[in-house]
Amino acid sequence: MCGIVGVVSSAPVNQLIYDALLLLQHRGQDAAGIVTQQERKFFMHKAKGMVRDVFRTRNMRALPGNCGLGQVRYPTAGNAYSEEEAQPFYVNAPFGIVLVHNGNLTNAQALKAELFSADHRHINTESDSEVLLNVLAHELEKSTRGVPLQPDDVFTAVRNVHRRIRGSYAVIALIAGHGLLAFRDPFGIRPLAMGRSKDGTVMVGSESVALEGTSHVFERNIDPGEAVFIALDGTVHAKQCAERPRLHPCIFEFVYLARPDSVLDGISVYQARLNLGETLAKRVISTVPPSDIDVVIPIPESSRPSATQLAHLLGLPYREGFVKNRYVGRTFIMPGQGVRKKSVRQKLNVIGSEFKGRNVLLVDDSIVRGTTSREIVQMARDAGARKVYLASAAPPVRFPNVYGIDMPTSSELVAHGRSVEEVREIIGCDALIYQDVDAMKKAIGSLNPKLDGFDASCFDGVYVTGDITAADIARLNENRVGVEEGGEDTSRLALPNHVD
Ligand SMILES: O=P(O)(O)OC[C@H]1O[C@H](OP(=O)(O)OP(=O)(O)O)[C@H](O)[C@@H]1O
Ligand SMILES: NC(=O)CC[C@H](N)C(=O)O
Ligand SMILES: [Mg+2]
DSSP, X not given: OOEEEEXXXXXXXXXXXXXXXXXXXXXXXXXXXXXXXXXXXXXXXXXXXXXXXXXXHHHHHTOOSSEEEEEEEOOOSSXXXXXXXXXXXXXXXXXXXXXEEEEEESXXXXXXXXXXXXXXXXXOSSOHHHHHHHHHHHHHHHHOOSSSOOHHHXXXXXXXXXXXXXXXXXXXXXXXXXXXXXXXXXXXXXOOEEEEOTTOOEEEESSHHHHHTTTOEEEEEOOTTEEEEEETTSOEEEEEOOSSOOOOOBHHIIIIISOTTOEETTEEHHHHHHHHHHHHHHHHHHHSOGGGOOEEEEOTTTTHHHHHHHHHHHTOOBOOOEEEOTTSOOSTTSSSHHHHHHHHHHHEEEOGGGTTTOEEEEEESOOSSSHHHHHHHHHHHHTTOSEEEEEESXXXXXXXXXXXXXXXXXXXXXXXXXXXXXXXXXXXXXXXEEXXXXXXXXXXXXXXXXXXXXXXHHHHOOOTTSOOOHHHHHHHHHTOBSOSTTOOOGGGGSOOOOOO
């Protein structure tokens, strides 16, 4: 997942986009970029790094104009370390388009070949998002019946884009001199919401927190398959452009990716995590008697709501046993196993008194590669815990994700092809309690009965787009750079050394 935002206003938007990206930083830590538009000219700044490091005062001053968009990147395709694959991407025709994308295309390779041979378009990076932009540009070229561009021509282009591309995509594009286009894949896998501020500024963004935190009132989600075109005067046009839209949001957004204060597709992420804690509590009781647990300790940050609810239901004390260094980012979304492992120790430190001589139940939101759990269980033992139990608010992650979460291969997943007992041995805890897949779906799905289902592919192996084979998964990995086991980008551990 990445974080994306787009704005149409009657005032300069550079600071507003920056602020929204900061609120979406948890969705991508690897690169950030902003484009603004003034008098049909685009102004862009993008680079690797976190938002606060990428944009210095001089960069912000060079982003004039009353509309624009931005992205924070968490790479899931192409080269994790390439500055050129930072977003937004730009094409000069038709009109000039810049685009940001959250998600992952599953047919990007085939499209790239097709774009070259049939559409005569050159793709200069390994990014699936550059492919997406070129498909959109080609379709817009075909559908445009004159200048100025009409919303219906834009919608025709999006309809054709839906026909050509596969996978997950929440997209925001700015068409020079015309307006801001936002659309979502026909399954609504990745989130996208829209809101408005008192002065009439319209904002589209990945999570409601980006709207709320910048004083915009949430109006609605973009529907799966729907396209919204916001003209430069703020007029909003909307149309359903998919043939069979269905709402199957990614369940991992609720488990881990999104901020708890966001509401996605009508579901409070916080409430979803409380519910997961509740159902997990029932699983714990059937494995370890609560009388054998002295204290419940969350593994910061994302597991906290589930852990509090679980402790409450079991009638056990909830204590903070790990302190998080707030200057280290989220470890799961870092590229390279070496850096992830090192970061767990940098990020979390124990409060020894909470462990000494106690039976502790550690709670995490999910166990993916097992990097965090292995380190944490050892840290709890080193701090003197008698018994260390571990509960995961999500079920075992057993299948690769192809829709924008960086879990490209099954071999890296600690639970793939292993029984719970085998995973327990690897992690080194005294008992391991996982959430159940159906219980997870029910706990979250009950919060919005209008959902058609979830994309829960990393848990149940069912890919909602229905067209994913083992060969596709292998192919999707062929062009990945920077995700190999042990791969380490040491530069990210260095302190920022910018001098203005
Ligand atoms: O099994 P693993 O491969 O280690 O992945 C799972 C862990 O990674 C995430 O934490 P992260 O540090 O990314 O973010 P958080 O602070 O939001 O919990 C998640 O919350 C788990 O703790
Ligand atoms: N996580 C995402 O949404 C990634 C977007 C895009 N596939 C990239 O790798 O840059
Ligand atoms: Mg965590």
